[in-house]
Amino acid sequence: MKKQIGNTTIDVNEEGFMTDFSQWSKDIGEEIAKESSIDLTPRHWQIIDYIQDEYKKEVPLSIRKIGKSGVVDIKEFYVLFPKAPLKTATKIAGVPKPASCI
Amino acid sequence: MYNDSGEIKKMMIILSKATLENVYAAFVLANGARMEGIEAEVFFTFFGLETIHRRKLKHLHVATVGNPAMHIPTMVGGLPGMESFATSMMKREMKKMDMPDVFEFLCLLKDSGVKLWACKLAMDMFHYKKEDLFEDIDGVITVGDFYNKAQGPGTHILFI
Numbered sequence: 001m002k003k004q005i006g007n008t009t010i011d012v013n014e015e016g017f018m019t020d021f022s023q024w025s026k027d028i029g030e031e032i033a034k035e036s037s038i039d040l041t042p043r044h045w046q047i048i049d050y051i052q053d054e055y056k057k058e059v060p061l062s063i064r065k066i067g068k069s070g071v072v073d074i075k076e077f078y079v080l081f082p083k084a085p086l087k088t089a090t091k092i093a094g095v096p097k098p099a100s101c102i
Numbered sequence: 103m104y105n106d107s108g109e110i111k112k113m114m115i116i117l118s119k120a121t122l123e124n125v126y127a128a129f130v131l132a133n134g135a136r137m138e139g140i141e142a143e144v145f146f147t148f149f150g151l152e153t154i155h156r157r158k159l160k161h162l163h164v165a166t167v168g169n170p171a172m173h174i175p176t177m178v179g180g181l182p183g184m185e186s187f188a189t190s191m192m193k194r195e196m197k198k199m200d201m202p203d204v205f206e207f208l209c210l211l212k213d214s215g216v217k218l219w220a221c222k223l224a225m226d227m228f229h230y231k232k233e234d235l236f237e238d239i240d241g242v243i244t245v246g247d248f249y250n251k252a253q254g255p256g257t258h259i260l261f262i
Contacts, residue, residue: 063137064202064210074213083139101130102201102210 005031017090017097021055024094033092036081040092044080047072048093055095061086062100111256112141114248117150118262121165122192122204125153128262129207136214144211145248147221150262151228154220154236159204163189205236212238219243219251 003012005028011019016032018024029048033040050071054061063086067074081088090097113135117128128144135142152158166172166179166188178184193203202210211218218239225242232242252259
């Protein structure tokens with residue numbers, strides 16, 4: 001699926017996750033965040049950077065791993081990205097939805 | 103007027119057993135709900151209370167008797183040591199999968215906003231006091247309280 005963000009077109013799946021990380025930019029991340037009513041602060045960006053680093057290292061992500069990352073604890077993660085934090089944060093980061101049950 | 107879109111908004115999970123496979127099923131379902139933005143609450147009743155009993159939660163076992171999917175004959179499953187053996191095997195496998203142990207999982211659920219309730223009737227029956235329980239539980243409630251908390255559109259009640 002194609003999706004128009006500003007004057008850029010990105011490829012996304014039916015859940016809105018980007019399918020080509022090379023198309024990602026900070027501006028696109030900001031726009032996806034707005035769709036979830038999140039204004040990204042430097043604290044959000046630290047977590048997004050961490051998620052992208054893990055993705056590049058091909059480390060599977062889970063809530064538990066985020067909690068142990070030293071970047072953010074689980075409570076704060078739920079505050080920063082309310083509702084489904086791992087889903088929302090990975091969507092903003094432009095990486096695939098983690099296939100994790102924990 | 104209420105229009106049911108079919109959306110799941112809240113999972114109310116009743117855990118009535120403390121065999122590891124049931125405990126993990128309940129915990130994964132509760133945590134999985136929160137990960138999807140669905141509210142989740144767990145009501146611990148009868149033997150399920152052992153899951154939040156401060157001293158007992160570290161010693162939960164899988165059941166080796168009466169579980170055909172274990173592929174251990176019932177007579178063998180009942181031999182001394184079998185349960186401990188099967189439990190340590192299962193714990194090892196779960197560790198490989200990066201599954202937290204029961205205590206850490208309870209903390210994970212709390213941090214994720216899952217509410218944990220102990221059943222008053224079962225507490226009285228087993229003579230447990232609130233001090234015997236995992237400190238972060240949200241309270242000791244009756245079945246009526248539980249139903250009140252379950253009210254509202256999009257709530258599902260699950261008995262394990």
